[in-house]
Amino acid sequence: MASNPIILITGANTGLGLETVKALLRSPKAYTILLGGRSLNKANAAAKEVQAEFPRSPSVVKAIQVDIEDDDSISKAFDNVANEYGRVDVLINNAGAQFDQQFIFGNMTMREIWNKSWNLNTTGTCILTHTFVSLLLKSSDPRLIFITSGMSTLAESENASIKLNQSPAKGWPKKEPAIAAYRSSKTGMNMMMREWTRILREDGVKVWCISPGFLATGLGGNQDMNKQMGAQDPSIGANFVRDVVEGARDQDTGKVVRRDGVQPW
Template sequence: MPPKIILITGANSGIGLAAAKALTSASTNYHVIISARSLSKAQIAKAEVEAENPSSASRLSIVQLDVTDGASIKYAQVFVEKEFGHLDALINNAAIASGDPDIYTRYKVCMDTNVVGPAVIADVFRPLLLKSSNPYSIFVSSGAGSFGRAVERFSGTRDKPPEPKNGGAYHVSKAALNMLALREHHMYVDKGLKVFAFSPGFVVSNLRGTSNELRTGWGKAGPASVAGETLLSILDGKRDLDVGKLVYKDGVYDW
């Protein structure tokens, strides 16, 4: 049986890289396409995965893909179609958090990368997904985008974490991403597309910045490998009862 073809955006670090490692280590059933904004970053990520699991070399590909660049997205789509002919899963993982003091810049950066980019990626690659007999579309979101959790937080029924500097734009963008996932689910569930919004939790990532302090969330972030294993469980079909929902490691969040 040929391996399932998985494309991960922003797979050069954090959750995307952890997912690539988890998928290629689990079995030979997955071929992972590592995409990143620059080919050099994708090459470095590929080398890191291979170093930890030398047998994965034949089940890894790389492609340059900037989710905010239409030409780059089209190039990646042509590459995938030419090399593989279809996709079995698309993990829309690339994201950014902006602390820019200018509110226009802050919101535009977050919305362009976290919402517009995934919307375009999903639209461009969906025809390839629908060629699969069991396609998955996963939007890496955040519990911070859940309206239900936000209501609890704002009402004071949950412990209030410190508000990040110039926060808000990231949370709003993830709420919008959740709507994007929900709409795709309702539009394509009858065609067999299994759509998930996925909250990885507070894990080590370059999302907040590249310094050790920011990557580790001031020492409070958990390992990204946990998110990678949860994504593996989704693609293994273990969370199929939660299709069309905002899932996390231990369950489901309210929208």
């Protein structure tokens, strides 16, 4: 059994997940990082790449196959981690996606984008968490993290200085870059985090949603467009995730945290 803290990150072979792995590798602390990905080949390739990039890191990276839309995959991942490590110290629910543009492009129906958004971002995340809780409870300092969005806040949804909150011109149909399915699923995730906070309070599990900011990842399928819209380097969000892992926001458990404070509901 590994003596290092064991950190499982879902959706970690690309985007914010991969940058979080790198941020942890830059830490002077030693971790066993389980890099989760839907494709074991892609997860293995990413694990080898980052380990080679940080050869002097005290941490180690291991690939693990897990698809949070597939219950059998989740169960197998649990068995693998339970048999190999016996516990999980930090679970980072990072896997997620934004499908709204696929409706605009005609690739998916409206029902498909809404169902898939909730199935992946909310339902699958909850099922994975439920499956791994028993391993979290074997940790001396269990931490449970959900990656949410700045667009999930109800309180700030009337802030018209944010383009996505501005109302389009009257008439129908509307031609706008709406992301209603994505942001709604992340709002649901915030409530799910509150439920896990309640359920695990007496077990001493520290729980957060992390709102990492608008990052230049491939979320929504267009990294270049996100950059043009002012998105920040993903490493900024990843460093914040690492800070939460390492105790910087322990006073804000049960809340949605962002770099400049607590995100309103």
